[in-house]
Amino acid sequence: MKSRDFDNCAGAGPLRHEVRRSAALSGASTVVRFAMFALAFIVIDATPAVVPSGAHAQSSNSNATPISGVMPVGTPVEIVSGLSIPWSAVPVGEEVLVSQRGTAEIVAFRPGEALRSVGSVRVFVARGDGGMLGLAVLEQGTDVWIYAYHSTTEGNRIVRMPYSNGMLGDPEVVLDGIPGGRSHNGGRIAFGPDGMLYATVGETRNLELPQDLNSLGGKILRMTPDGGIPSDNPFADSLVYSFGHRNPQGLAWDDAGQLWATEFGSDTWDELNRIEPGGNYGWPIVEGRGGNPDYIDPVMQWGTREMGPSGLAYIDGTFFIAGLTGQRLWSVTIDATGNPVATAHYTGEYGRIRHVFEGSDGNLWFLTNTRGGGDNRILSVPLAPAQ
């Protein structure tokens, strides 16, 4: 292991913008929305004493109780098993499509039924933390497009394939020439509430890339569904939405439409960032909170042993983070003073967790990634209002 996240690279999956499903929680959601705005001001003020730092925050804020949001309840149940290093999953109708990092194939299943292959990409390589990474789905009328971020010998790319009658059609390239390598490939893709496709790109261990606005490495990208540059992107003629990232692998939007992202740090701090268009998130000058006004500090940070964040989801006022290195699921809620509170779930119980999302049954689903590939699973657990 050259580094703790050499094989951690996992991604956050394809988070479709989740539709709120509980009218009973809408009041709480409003509270969270205001709390998030308050939080934004805290971040801008960059007051370390106010913004807790992840695992440490959990203990230092042990008296703080969430005022809103949801928590998992009960024991997770297995939805599917036999997956090989699943990286991303997207519900499509009654099915769920899953990427497995080491294979060019995408598989699908209906809950209770066996896995089957639905198609593959032809140009493909799996090495280091690269391979078949993020998936996203775009439904246009009766047409369904499956987007995939995958590695090739020439770097990473995003393709899309029509999905009909249970099979993927031929891939067409959406974006080529994304930097790639053995590690720090990023790889999460998701459509935002604005209808644009976002992608997290790692710096491939090239420290020159994150601060170079002419490179797509160490960036979060924003593009039209066909890979074009939106006219309202922060930099002219550029797909770059934010920069100064190391290896971001999680994307989610809150109720206010604000984008958030998780990011693997190096040896000290893993990050949850509130993403501003054109923002510089500091790598490689700063890891975690540096208090340097030239860079945007993370809203929360965790010691790298406790976290190793891949997938990110936002459901009913609560962030859920797949802790790969930390082998646990994290939730982040807001306490009565407007501060985020992180809570760990299932530490060590299910091994490495790659991705988390709202499943087709409305429960919280998460993907396991035990070392060696083996027999990995998707697990489901109900959510209930936080007490």
Ligand SMILES: [Ca+2]
């Ligand atoms: Ca940072």
